[in-house]
Amino acid sequence: MFVQVNDVWKKYPGKWALQGVTFDVSKGKVLGVLGENGAGKSTLFRIIASVTRPSKGNIMVDGIPVGLETRKIVAFLPEINPFYGWMKVMEQFEFLAAFYEGWDMDKTRELLKFMDLPDNDKIGTLSRGQQAKLKMVFAFSWPAKLVLMDEPLGGIDPPARKKIINTFFHEFRFGEQTIIMSTHMVSEVEEFVEDVFYLKKGKIVLSGEADRLREEKGTSLVGIFEEIAG
Numbered sequence: 131m132f133v134q135v136n137d138v139w140k141k142y143p144g145k146w147a148l149q150g151v152t153f154d155v156s157k158g159k160v161l162g163v164l165g166e167n168g169a170g171k172s173t174l175f176r177i178i179a180s181v182t183r184p185s186k187g188n189i190m191v192d193g194i195p196v197g198l199e200t201r202k203i204v205a206f207l208p209e210i211n212p213f214y215g216w217m218k219v220m221e222q223f224e225f226l227a228a229f230y231e232g233w234d235m236d237k238t239r240e241l242l243k244f245m246d247l248p249d250n251d252k253i254g255t256l257s258r259g260q261q262a263k264l265k266m267v268f269a270f271s272w273p274a275k276l277v278l279m280d281e282p283l284g285g286i287d288p289p290a291r292k293k294i295i296n297t298f299f300h301e302f303r304f305g306e307q308t309i310i311m312s313t314h315m316v317s318e319v320e321e322f323v324e325d326v327f328y329l330k331k332g333k334i335v336l337s338g339e340a341d342r343l344r345e346e347k348g349t350s351l352v353g354i355f356e357e358i359a360g
Contacts, residue, residue: 215254
């Protein structure tokens with residue numbers, strides 16, 4: 131398995147954010163992590179990305195315990211904008227390119243054009259949706275083996291979301307990158323998600339192949355999500 135998460139717990143003052151989370155992801159798969167706000171999705175992503183440490187448990191990415199070495203192969207798109215507001219768009223990507231091996235500036239320019247993003251504007255002047263698009267450009271401008279996308283469609287207007295999803299999943303992944311995505315916009319990514327699990331109060335309450343779950347439950351992933359949330 132390319133990603134192995136084993137019995138991961140995370141405690142914050144007065145609250146367990148994750149409770150015994152265990153799952154595997156095969157190379158090249160698209161895993162959907164679904165759950166309401168506060169379910170523990172962002173905490174899980176931060177631990178896999180080695181931004182924070184678990185209280186208990188361990189995680190391996192490509193056979194390596196998460197840490198400094200795995201940061202070289204993992205692209206993490208947090209829900210909160212990670213860029214410098216005072217930098218111009220292209221300056222930001224030139225800065226990032228110095229830290230990530232194999233960065234493709236031609237791909238960066240191609241994606242910026244596709245996203246209709248200005249390369250000479252300061253990031254702080256961009257709308258929330260434009261900044262969300264910047265995170266997608268970052269994820270696919272270098273050959274990260276694992277892409278973690280925490281609510282990647284937040285702030286992007288509905289007409290643009292479908293175009294973005296179709297482009298990235300059909301043109302820019304090529305089966306080499308493994309993608310783990312959290313989202314509450316289940317209907318918009320349902321056709322691309324191969325495996326899925328549902329987090330509720332820090333615990334996995336349901337997991338499996340998306341097609342199998344739909345067949346067993348007799349409804350869509352959206353319907354399953356609504357049932358669990360309700």
